[in-house]
Amino acid sequence: MLIGRPLDPRANSLNLIRLILAFLVLVHHSWPLTGAPGEPGFAGDSLGGWAVAGFFCISGYLITASRWSHGLGDYLVHRVARIMPAFIVCLVVMVVVFAPIGYWVANGSLRGYLTTPTSPLDFLISNLGLKINHYDIAKTPLNVPYPGAWNGSLWTLYYEFACYIIVAVIGVFAFVRRSPWPVTVLFVLSALGHAKLNLLNHLTDANPDVDLLLRLLPFFLGGATVFVWRERVGIHWTLGVACTVASLAISTMFPGWGGQASGVFVAYATLWISTWLPQPKIIAKNDISYGVYIYAFAFQQLAAVFGVASWGILPFILVATVLTIPTAAASWLWVERPVMRRVRRRDHPAPKPVEQVRAG
Known part of the structure; x- marks a missing residue:
């Protein structure tokens, strides 16, 4: 029996929630990027860590919906188109705009910029595959509280795309599509994998990719699990409240792995909030959250280059926000x-004119 209603793809505020999460990442980074102590957190993780978890929960729901409604080829085209063009443009902007300014401020000229390791071309080439192998460009940013990294937010995109591939593969099998249990079991296994990470580290030589993927995968599969149960368990306020309470309780009692173990509850609670949280029409039509996420860190570092980090946390956040929003909007509108x-x-190609149909 269906409890509640399935999530209406048009009547929700997921764009607004993603935008809030993106700004929470900006707020989180303000402490290390200014060198300020006392960063707030919850249940063993930072504000940014929980914001990224929320991103992965939402993504798990929406991406699984995309995979279940598209063939493998179309699904992969959609996923590459959504993440890669803006990412590549962002890398180019780092090289053409941010790093030259930082290099000029540090050195008084651009002499040697193109050849100083990590060279701009090396930065572009080595990071094109989404995995961020270099964070600095020509040894910049320099003379800031957090030197040597222009964009510390981009690392999650590699693991986001890894989650896309996992869903692409399991979606090939008909039994996975027919029953909600295979995805549910995968979620449980991913949560157990994170909880038993110390054991896995012995088997993988403490491979950091395994560590980071298992930190994020349970949230993604939590969203996927909510999707595959959508026809049996809809969105209802009683379950929304229960999942909110359960996720808070489990995360607090088990700060090392409780967040991942409650990934399904976090995902359900987030989707439930999206059914009643009001969303401005301009945000409903324009999703700038990705642009905010991929540019905020760089603008924060640029602000630090010019000494804004010494003004305090709140001015630093405000300056970075004012700089980030127009660029994020441009990324959305133009890319x-x-x-x-x-x-x-x-x-959905446009129908051919009648004359062409007859001629064909």
Whole structure:
């Protein structure tokens, strides 16, 4: 029996929630990027860590919905189109705008910028595959509280795309699509894997990719699990409240792994909030959260280059926010939305004129 209603893809505030989460990451980074002590956190993780968890929960729900409704080829085209063009443009902007400014401020000129390790070209080439192998460009940023990293937010995108691939693979099997239990079991296994990470580290030589993936995968599969149960368990306020309480309780009692173990509850609670949280129309039509996420750290570092880090946490956050929003909007309007519209037109081509149909 269905409890509540399935999530309405149009009547929700997920764009707003993602935007809030992106700004929480900006707020979180303000402590290390200014060198300020006393960063707030909850249940053994930072504000940014929980914000990223929320991103992965939402993504797990929406990406699984995309995989279940598309063939493998179309699904992969959509996922690459959504994440890669804006990411590549961001890398180019780091090299062409941010790093030259930081290099000039530190050295008084741009002499040697193109050849100083990590060279701009090396930064672009080595990071094109989403895995961030270099964070500095020509040894910049320098003379800041957190030197040597222009964009510390980008590391999660590699693991986000790894989650996309996992869903792409399991979606090939008909029995996975027919029953909610395979995805549910995968979620449980991923949570157990994170809880038993010390054991896995002995088997993987403490591979950092395993560590980071298992930190994020349970949240993604938590969202996926909520999706596969959608026809049996809809969104209802009683379950929303219960999941909120359960996720808070489990995370608090088991700070090392409780968040991942409650990934399904976190995902359900987030989706439930999206059913009643009001969302401005401009945000409903324009999703700038990805742009905020991929540019905020760089603007924070640029602000630090010019001494804004010494002004205090709140001014630092405000300056970075004012700088980030227009760039995020430009990324959405000029890169992300045009690419996605082109992909959707590919999925649903315009009908041919009658004359062409007859001639064909």
